[in-house]
Amino acid sequence: MPQSIPSSSLAPVAVIGLGKIGLPLAVQYALHGRQVIGCDINPRVIESVKAGISHVQGEPELSQKLAEVVASGHLDATCSTSEAVKQAGVVVVIVPVVVNEDHEVDFSSIDAATVAIGNGLRPGTLVIYETTLPVGTTAGRFAHILSQQSGYQAGQDFQLAYSPERVSSGCIFRDLRIYPKVVGGIDEQSTAAVKAFYRSVLDDSTEILVMDSADDAELVKLIETTYRDVNIALANEYARFADARGLNINAAIVAANTQPYSHIHTPGVGVGGHCIPVYPYFLLAGAADLPSNAAFPQLTLPRLARRINDSMAEYAVQRIENELGSLAGRSILILGVAYRGNIQEVAFTSAQLLQSALVAHGAEVYVDDPLFSAEELHAQGYAHILIPEDENKVCAIILQAAHQEYTTLASELAHGRFAHCQVILDGRNALPREAIEALGRRYIAIGDGQPGTTERLRREYEITSPLTS
Template identity: 60%
Template sequence: MHISMFNVPNSSPTVAVVGLGRIGLPLAVQYARHGWSVVGCDINPHVVESVNDGSSPILGEPELETGVLNMVATGRLSATVDTTEAVRQAAVVIVVVPVAVDARQEVAFAAVDNATAAIGAGLQPGTLVIYETTLPVGTTARRFRPLLERASHLQAGRDFYLAYSPERASSGHVFRDLRLYPKVVGGIDEQSAATARAFYRSVLEADILTMASTDEAEFVKLVEATYRDVTSALADEFACYAGACGVDAAATIAAANSQLYSHIHGGGPCISVYPYFLLTGVFDEPLPQLRMLIRSGT
C-alpha cells in the first residue's frame, strides 16, 4: 500500500466513489485493494445493499465479484446512499456518475449536477475532488467548480483540490485497462494536479500523464472517443462493402491493422454519444466540419 505517498493535510485515508456502476464499482475495489478505506455512494439502494452484502450487482467484469467479496470482508469497502455524509469523511472523492445526451442530442447534466450538489454539501477543507466521467471541455472548471464552491462555501484551489481525469478503461476489462493505459490527469491549478497525481500513484501501477488543465484532460477523452467512433463508422462501411464483394471483412481489417497507422475497430454503444460533447457544452466552439457531418447524419 502506498497511502503514505498521498499527502493531503488533515486527511483520513478514505475515498468516496460516487456512482457505483460498471466503472465506479471496479474503481472502488481497485482503491480498496491498494489499502484505502472506500465508501461507494449510489442513489440506487439495491446497488448499495448488494455491495454491503459482499455481492457485485455488476456481472461480466473479471475480478469484480471476488474483489467485492474480499474487500467487503476486510472492512475496506462499504456502500451508502448518503453521498454527503460519505464525502464529509473522505480525503478523496472520485465522481463517475454518467453524463449522456438527450433525445435532442443536448448534453444531459442532471445526474452529475445532483451528485455535485450532494458532494458540495459535505465537502471539507483539504479534500481532493476528481471527476472521471467523460465531459464536454470546460465542464470541471466552469460548471462543477462554482457548483461545489456554492454548496460548500469553500474555494477551490485555496480550500480544496479539484481535478479531472478521464476514465479510459472499458467495462468488461476494467482491471486489465487500469494496468494498461496511462492515467491522464489535469488540475484547476498545479497543487490540485500534484495531489491528484499522488492519489493515482497510490492506487495504479500505470504511468501518469499530466496535462496543463482540466480542459485539456477533458479534451483527451473526447479526442480518443471521437476517433474510435469515426473508425467504428468506417469499419461498418467496410463491412458493407466486403459483404457486397463477398470477402471476409474481419480478416481484411485485421490484416490492414497490421500496418502501424491503421487502427480500425468496432466501437462500444456509449462511444457514439461523445462527438456530441464537442458540439454543445461550456464553450460554444464546436468543430465546424464535425458538426456539419453529425447534424447531416452522414
C-alpha cells in the same frame, strides 16, 4: 466552521456512484489500503455492497475482491453522499452523464451528485471527476456548483481535478493495470494532488500521464472515443463502396492494416455502448460554444460519422431486402440485443435501430438474447421474443451481438432449426460463411460484395466507356 481534513496520504476516499465502473474503482482503492466509502442513490445497491455481494455482473474478479475488502473493513457504503464526503479526504465522482433524444447533454444526475458533494465538502479535500465530460465542465460548471454549495473556493480551499475512466466492461481491473492514467487539475496544486492519489491506488507499473489542465484531460477522453466512431464510420463507408463494386472489404482492410500507418477498424451493422455513440456529442457540445467562423470549425467530421454509423441498420435491412424482396409481413430475427457480444449491456444498442428499420419496411421483428429474460426484453421495447414455436416463421436472421452462444448457429441450422430461413446477415463477421452456405443459406455481411455486382459494372463499363474497342 468544519475542520480541514488531515493531510495524510491515506485519507478516506468517497466514491460517488457504484455502477459498473464505480464499484470496481471503489474495490481497487480499498485493495490498495484506502478506507473507502461508496455512495449511491439506490438503496438496493448499498445493501448489496454492504453485504459484500456485487450487483455488477460479468466483471471478472469483482465478486471475490468485493467480498474481501468488505470483510476486511476497508469498504463500506451509504446513500448519504454529503455525510460520506464529510469523512473523506478524496472524492471520486463516477456518476453517468447521458444525452437525450435530441443528442443534448443531460447533466441532471451528476449535477445532483455535485450539489450533495458541495454540501459535505471540507477545506483540503481533493475532488476528482472520472465521468466523461464536455471540455470545460470540471473547471467551469462543477467548480461553480461546488463553490456555491460549500462556500469554499476551488483551487484555494479545496483541490479539483479530472481523470477520465479508460476502462471497458468485462476487463476493468486489467485495464486499470495496463492503460496509462490521464490526470489534470484546475491548478498546479490540484494536479499534484491528483497525481499523488492515483500513484497510491494503482499498480506501480501503471503510467500516469499529467496534462496541463483539467480541460486537456477532458479532451483526451473525447478524442480517443470520437476517433473510434469516425474510424468505424470510415470503415462502413469503405464497406458500402466494396458492396457496390462486388469486393470483400474485410480482406482489403486486413491487407491495408499491414502498413503500419493504417489502422482501419471493422465495419458492421452499427455502433452501440455507453461511450462511442455518445461522447462525440460531448465534443460537439463544446464546439457549440465557439465562434462560427473558419478559425473555429464546428467538428463536421464527428457529426457526419454519427449519421453514417446510425444509418448502417437501414443499410443492413436493405441488403436483406435485396435478397428476399419486400419484407412486408415477413418475420426477421435479430440475434443479440446487447450492444456488443458477451456483455449484458444495452446502451445505445444497434438492435433498436435495426428493429425500427425492419418495422419501417413492414417486417415482423423477433429478438433473442440469452443474457436477458423475456421480461427484460419486453421492457426494452421488443414485442416478439423468439420461442421455439416461432422459429419456422423466420425467413432471415441478423446477428447483431456476437455472443458466444451464437457460434453454433450453423450447426443448429444443420439440425433443423429455422427451417425456412433463407438469409443470414452476419452483422459482426463472427459466423462461419462456408458452413452456412454449405447448408444452402445465403450468407451476407457488411462489405462482402453484393452478388452479381462486379459483372453488372463490367457490362455497364463496356457499354458506356469511350475506350471500349
